[in-house]
Amino acid sequence: MKTSLTLFIFFVTLNVWAQSNNENVFLITLDGLRWQELFQGADSSLVGDKDYVKNIQELKSNFWKDDLIARRRALMPFFWEVIAENGQLFGNRNFQSKVNCTNQQWFSYPGYSEILCGFADDQRITSNDKIPNPNVTVLEFLNQQDQLKGKIAAFGSWDVFPYIVNEGRSGVPVNAGFEAIQQPDLNERERLLNSLQKQIPSPWSTVRFDGLTYHIAKEYIKRNSPRVVYIAFGETDDFAHDGHYDAYLKSARQTDAFIKDLWDYAQSHPQYKDHTTLVITTDHGRGTLPKDTWRSHGTKINGADEIWIAILGPQLSTTGEMKIKEQLYQNQIAATVANILGFKYQPNDQVGAPIPLK
DSSP states (O other), rough: OOOHHOOOOOOOOHHHHHHHTEEEEEEEEEEOHHHHHHHOOTTTTTTTTTTTOOHHHHHHHOOOOHHHHHHHHHOHHHHHIIIHHHHHEEOOOOGGGEEEESSSSHHHHHHHHHHSSOOTTTTTOOOOSSOOOOOHHHHHHHHHHHTTTTOOEEEESBBBBHHHHTTTHHHHOOETOOOOOOOOOOHHHHHHHHHHHHHHHSSSSBBBHHHHHHHHHHHHHHHHHEEEEEEOOOHHHHHHHTTOOOHHHHHHHHHHHHHHHHHHHHHSSTTTTEEEEEEESSSSOOOOOGGGGGGGOOOTTTTEEEEOOEEOTTTTTEEOOOOOOOOEEEEGHHHHHHHHTTTTOSOOOOOOOOOOOO
């Protein structure tokens, strides 16, 4: 009896400890970043192509290494020096680790909706139009939980995110596009960010620069200490559509630096240190062959449904880069986020199961 009681106490304590060490989640997406660059670094067929690169010598100096391991580390140092050493990376198809969209659209709104809702809606989510998402996202679900209500926030470079999250219905605050920071008592840094949004012209009418998105999100985190934060970076997709492979690579590396800065901040903050998990992914893939298809995605582009997932946080074994044959799907991300926080998210039978974190 004494042994049974001891074991019971041990397992209850272990379960409470596990939940207490996963109290916060930062969900992060990099729009249209291919698995090829993440796992292989700069593409040899593009890095020296004058049609897509303005200064080939400079780009090769910054990103090209003959060794694949060194090359991908040059592009995404935080992923390969921290996440690969302390977390888990899924989606290197060279090792048969596969992650795919289940939606049949293979572009942004359907991809983000699948990430956030946990299932594809190919009947109603069929464009990038600014239509309020009819489906409840995991952010809205978490905001309905007593212990998390009012502690969820989302930030995006693309101005469609208030509709994807359905800000009006969900009650989840979303700052996206060129929206100013809305606070009655703005600090000096927040006032500067609002001014810069007006003063720095974006090359895109619907997408602001990711640097603004990141720093707006970080100021909110510093001010409000939310439990769940979604940050959606957008530049990689837009630079790719524009045919600027050099800017695509530079944006990817800068986003990697933003994620590192966020992780460093979390590890320096008592609420977040050793109590926070990063879940990082992308909304869709891009083409590979012919080489110019890297600019595009959608159902006509072979490989545009191929994505990846990275996870870093407490209680994860340091499995690093997955090198086993495995098939994961985009629709598993929402339930994974909820599961990390100790909640079961399954609004319907189409929702993917949580990723079994090793």
